Amino acid sequence: MNGVHDLGGLTCFGPVVPEADEPAFHEDWERRVFAMTLASLGGGLGPVDAFRHAIERMNGTEYLRTTYYEHWLAALETRAADRALAEAPRADEPLTVEGVEAAVPAGAPSERDEGPAPRFAVGDRVRTLNLNPRGHTRLPRYVRGRVGVVASCHGNHVFPDTAAHDAGEAPQPLYSVRFEASALWGPEAPARDALYIDLWDSYLEPAT
């Protein structure tokens, strides 16, 4: 969706301000929110794509004026409501410490064997479509309608635009696409510089 989370290319936020000796968590509730999110992903609250989209669904002004883990807390509440968790029956088996010890090093790969063959090969010129979905997408506005070159092919991966909406994983080819800085930002951009971004097949069309 076209949300304020889609920040790439804005220059209005001032300096990057690193915090010296920053702790992983500033407050205890942040620890709990962090842990609850990891425990719930791919399980009771749905896929990570739906969680990300739940953050995007925050009011834009609220997103900008709240802290990082407040976004996660809002997303947990949104997903619990989406899933009607308060009315749901009790699950059979909770995630336990043993489950955590297994899940953390295993992760949740997004690559899949299913899905169509790639339409593009390394070296192909491609143009990103001017897609403006109302739901979740991982095509930022700053790269819509731009011409780049396929730098590598990552295989087929779960497609966030459907996965976030319980519309299936619909895996499709994922490419690393290189855009010259001038193609994104205009002729004053440094001539040598470039941006690489991972884009799904359906975000792209051939460019000559």
Added chain:
Amino acid sequence: MSAHHHSHDAPPNPYLEKRRSGEASEKLAERAAAIEQMLVDKGLVTTDALDRLVEIYENDLGPMNGARVVAKAWTDEAFKARLLEDATTAIAELGFSGMQGEHMVVVENTPEVHNVVVCTLCSCYPWPVLGLPPMWYKEAAYRSRVVIEPRTVLADFGLELGGEVEVRVWDSSAEIRYLVLPERPAGTGDLDEDALAALVTRDAMIGVARPAA
């Protein structure tokens, strides 16, 4: 570029520090506790499991992992080749794998190319090798500016790059996670892997700094 850019002179976010005051924090803690109670009551997770997750990410994982990957790549050409070919498998040789690192790609800095990593849309970051990201990586100023003016952002971090260097910004828009392999500093030829690893900072592996010389 000849023009001096003033975007980094815009004032920082006036709202964020205010969120850490007593009353706001109390309300947030109440909301978090309510969700935790619900997740436990509905049999989705145990409190012990939540505690263990905090422990792992607060204590066990961190940039010292990535530093070992870098130090090994600097001293073992065959490992470096495997790392650049299939980073997930090579990194797993050292025992690092898992959540937010399932699909790793290592991008090598050279005298000609400098790499820097971001997630403009949220905060994606290679947890198994770097732990959790710093706040600046997840907040609006970095996410927005590094794609459009990377050289200014790097200069703000104290890293100046000449016009002959190609800057590559990697926007982590999918589940591919990027780790920068910094250049080995000059004059380190006689250091062993442990000593080399000690030079490799988190910021160097994100791409906003060089390793300590």
